[in-house]
Amino acid sequence: MQHQSAVALAPTKVAERQVVHRNRASGHGPIARLMSPSDLGHYLKPFVFLDRVDADASIARGVNIHPHSGIATVTVLTEGNLHFDKGDWGNGVLDYGGVEWMQAGRGIWHGDEFTPGSSPRFSGFQLWVALPAALELGPAEWQFVPSRDTPAVGPARVILGTYQGCRSPARSFDGLNYLLVTLAPGAEWTYETPAGHEVGWLAVSHGALIADEPFLGGDMIAFDKSAAPIPLRAGTEGATFVLGSAVPHPHDLVLGYYSVHTSQQALDTGEKRIEEIRPSGARK
Template identity: 55%
Template sequence: MTPLSARHPDNARRISHSTRGHGHGPIVRLMSPSDFGQWLKPFVFLDLFEMDLRRFGNMPLHPHSGIATITVITEGNLRFEDPDAGTGHIGYGGVEWMRAGAGVWHGKELSAGTSAQVQGFQLWIALPAELELAPVDSQYLEAEAMPHAGPARVILGEHQGVRSPVRAPSGINYLLVTLAAGQRWEYQPPADHEVLWLSVSRGTLYSPEPVEAGELVAFEPGNGTLTLQAGDQGDAVFVLGSAVPHPHDLKMGSYSVHTSVQALNAGEANIAQLGERLRAQALPEGRSVPIYK
């Protein structure tokens, strides 16, 4: 491998912060609204997970408001089940998108797939004011439905003229990329995408600083080109996000992120009412509620 030059071009994006997060069993929390999410908003939360769901089971039902959640798989697959969308499998390049908006309870729409292990990222984005109390919107897109530009799957937004089918707000790009050993790749963010970060799930990247598996790095604001190269020991798999900065202070609840105290109060009131209705609802034995909205 011919290494990237240690000297940065004048307009190169330099790393400003890095973290390996903190673990919760098979889940590593790399970003939360109270830490990296303050610098990288609208990206406010990121988990890297690796587990056998047949052993750990489903996540319990829990609420959200004011955010959207995006789940992508880097190894293995998950099964999705939704009354409106049917069933299928999400593997590498596929995505679950859920805009919580005014409020939703979920957690059982994804379950063990056909693989023994599954690895992936769950990301939250803070919604703009006009969508933070909007109706819930869900999409389940299998890998063949997701477009790519070279080695990058376009999960959200648009890259090199390729647009994602996910109904996400404008001003946000989110890519899933695999580079072969030694392969170089450049990302030129849109001019107004001051926010830029990436996180590696497998292998090593050089920017030219090394970024190892399990690490999240944030880059200094700007719009310079990011040049990356995979290490020579194998593929490098990573997610990359860029965006127009979120203009609002984050107002946070236990499961919610909003742009104002008024919106937060409205979202939390909505999910409390939904929770009461959910607990009062009598379901036939053996039937679950994947998403309640």
């Protein structure tokens, strides 16, 4: 009987998403810009705009009414809380794990829906998402989902979309995921990219993620367009971050001052509607 000699096999390296862009929050003061439709938004569409906010709660007392069309705005907090109130659209406390989704559709004015909550300060992110052509001129709406109603998958809260069989109650369009994640110090976690979600990015609120170079609070990371997983490990202080993935938006971005559409005709329609519903006293 012949005996086959054992052959040592080298471990197979699993493909991972590669970092193709790293952006540090720009600007001074409570609001720092991480992405705009005119820069990284073209690569990460339907995600087109991202601000990181770290502010005294009194900032929410200032009413800044302004319009949008063609997009949805998504507000999540990583620390502190605010009070949300849009009458028939809903009200309650927005804190860690909750979400406000404002779908502008063909045109809306907003900016007065938040007031200070019980915390002296708050931190979080506001995201703009370009709407699909079928929704960009649809009716406007708000959705408010309190933290108790957002499902958890391990350390992740499913803010939008569906992940590992858990679906957010927020009525966003298909092919879009947005997670809020907190990792304990040294903890490891892998985002298993859903099929077709070739767009992927994350932004760190506080703490650090360990990579070839640490990803720190205020950093935004864009990944290559693939379906590979995203393995992550927290530093010694842990890490809180948001992560987005999506099926790529198939249209060019046609930009207005507060609007993003799929065509010039759609933008013209949205801007016309904005003028038609302009509130009394709102600035042009």
